Amino acid sequence: MIKEKNIQIIGAGLCGSLLALRLGQRGYNVTVFEKRPDLRKVDISAGRSINLALSDRGFAAIDLVGIQDKVQPFCIPMNGRMLHDTEGNTVLAPYSGREHEYINSISRGDLNSLLLDEAEALPNVTLHFNYDCRSVDFENATSHFYNYETKKESSQSADVIFGTDGAGSALRKNYYLENKFLFSFSQDYLTHGYKELSILPAENNGYKAYKNALHIWGRGDFMLIALPNLDGSFTVTLFLSYAEGDYNFNNLTTKERVLEFFEKYFKDALELMPNLIDDFFENPTAPLGTVKCSPWHYKGKTILLGDAAHAIVPFYGQGMNASFEDVVEFDKFLDLDFTTWERVFEAFEKSRKQDTDAIADLAIDNFHEMKGHVNHTDFREKRSLEMAFEKQFPNDYSSKYSLVTFNEKIGYREAMLRGRAQDKAILNMLADKVIKTPLDLSPDTLKQTLQNVQKETNNILEDDRVAGLK
């Protein structure tokens, strides 16, 4: 048993509030400090990251804290990608050949509010808002805050501090700047940024586009996506280069030019967005970055979790799911027989970091897949073959997407290695005409094809292993 029970959490976003709830349930004394006002009382979305895709790894965390029934009403199932071409033609590409596998659009605000309510209901959890963490003395487990309401500074100590303060983490910044230990750290920006737009509801909260899909207008160098909200609206996001290409964020500076761009590339979307120009010029353009670092913890005093430890780009819909899974994985180490926080932190990071590194890399893969590959013949043939495998042999095959999204029993790293090897096997077998697409195949031939893909996948993994590459 670990004796130190007083826990401070910096940041009451999705990860911090879930962590507070879970540690509260386990009996720790938890004090949470959040920089922003209480989002249950003040609208703080400000045109950024309003909605999210909740999937199986996230649900495992929801199950852990026992609030499945309260989350379910906020979820809108998205069964596949609705691909829009420049002519306005659409095709639904399912996420899985298994009907029960889909992802869920959910509002960040709704989910965060629910987690805060649940955490706050525990007598041993206390929430403080408007406390901006300015620095952390990690040697002494003491944080320094500035309170936006009282305009006063204060220091808050605890036995252990969890930094769940997101991609711009103050704790992580202190690790880097203080130079007290060897801190490996990376921040990598894409050349693309993003801007949130919207499709407003139809009359009576109806949906102007198909509700149960993640809509994608992939154009190779850039893309538009849309996710449904409960009120009938869609949150639309434009991913576009800052400086490259004929149209980019740096040169889309006039109403005329923005309309020209949308008319040329997103005509059917534009028809649903009479409010485009207002959204475009009111909402900020934000960067897309990946953050990795190590170690996450300092002795038994402090630890980073969620985006603070591993911020990723949004293209796999796994940012929140990965942060929630951190809490699930961390919780498992609390069940083990460790006697100090330091040993818990070490063991957790050793086990977990390979998986968060993997989802960061997978998310970059998916950026290229979503904006371009989804429209290529070879990619579409691969996907249709995989859908046939998953439908006909649901126990024998899972695509990379399915391994990552719907198989919370295996880690992201294993999903990445196996998923990439499968993709490589199928794409090469298609290119070499060794296998054909499912439309031409009898059930027996499909079974044989699956076995060939599995054999080739295992060969690829074995060849990499022999070469010491993985």
Added chain:
Amino acid sequence: MIKEKNIQIIGAGLCGSLLALRLGQRGYNVTVFEKRPDLRKVDISAGRSINLALSDRGFAAIDLVGIQDKVQPFCIPMNGRMLHDTEGNTVLAPYSGREHEYINSISRGDLNSLLLDEAEALPNVTLHFNYDCRSVDFENATSHFYNYETKKESSQSADVIFGTDGAGSALRKNYYLENKFLFSFSQDYLTHGYKELSILPAENNGYKAYKNALHIWGRGDFMLIALPNLDGSFTVTLFLSYAEGDYNFNNLTTKERVLEFFEKYFKDALELMPNLIDDFFENPTAPLGTVKCSPWHYKGKTILLGDAAHAIVPFYGQGMNASFEDVVEFDKFLDLDFTTWERVFEAFEKSRKQDTDAIADLAIDNFHEMKGHVNHTDFREKRSLEMAFEKQFPNDYSSKYSLVTFNEKIGYREAMLRGRAQDKAILNMLADKVIKTPLDLSPDTLKQTLQNVQKETNNILEDDRVAGLK
């Protein structure tokens, strides 16, 4: 032609002094500010990084500035790795099957002094020592220095500033901290650190160990290496984990324990090092890190070059060679028809960064190869096959090591992709018993084996290309 001729260089290490010499030769007005005292007058080695391996990419830079004849006398050829096992048995593993391909041990101080002399001899190059760069106003191309001699601060402006101030670059730090543009940045530390030791000369400047080799005592989790110096001594470096394993830097705290460690693992080396204990406790333990970043340049005002842009671990002997090659590559862009520094910087980074990223990754590969793989049967069989290929068919095959070290006509990235594919092909063909080691092979069979390896290598590269992996 570019009009702005006034150039400031921060840092007069190997890269900065070579750059000053080259830009001086091209007619620019060059002012160099170096933090340390003039190493031609003061010994500043302080037990760190005394010697280096100079190879073909570095020589290309030496050729560019026309000082081949002056560098040659400082070089000690090392034809291969002398591998020492725990019993004290040795075997020489050549770097190449071609006799003219070898690397050269050279003193950092001797080479740096020569470059400073050559640069200073030009009327349009000025050198200043003891100027510590504290920050750079990159918007206005102005650096702020503290002078260790006068104890005064000063600001120095130029048309363009080159930051060749090494792995701890002040300019790079400003890029990161000022948050004025999206700056991707990573620092990655190995769990291992290093400590320099020495084997002193025999009588009359003789060598106590074989002179023309890089000696390696690889022990799986750690290793010792030794490079010859002109005076008969060897610079010895211990690479060891800080905290892991039975023996590590954190627990080698007494004379007895250090001797016990060396007696157990490096007995034949210990016999040559009666001065071990003094060296061990006098010299610092230093970390091993990789730095990558982007962009290197800010508008047409500032640019990072050498270690400041891409510090790498020392295991490929390519740190200095990569920095020198930066100057060769940069010089090519000055021959082109650009009219602004900004366009030169953009074009240079776009072309160069993929190669410096590759050598950073290759150097990590070689860390594992040197401390462990060199002793494994499969690795040794691969190397003996490659040596036979290079000897019998010198125009048809180059190993990964040779591609990286002796083939300056191709970039590091191409060397990495082809070299890794070759290694993968050979290791898997050996594992599958498709090919045999050269001792068993007739010349005709060796030729056939080479063709099989080339075919399999091309298959591997093509499979990766189809899968979009490279």
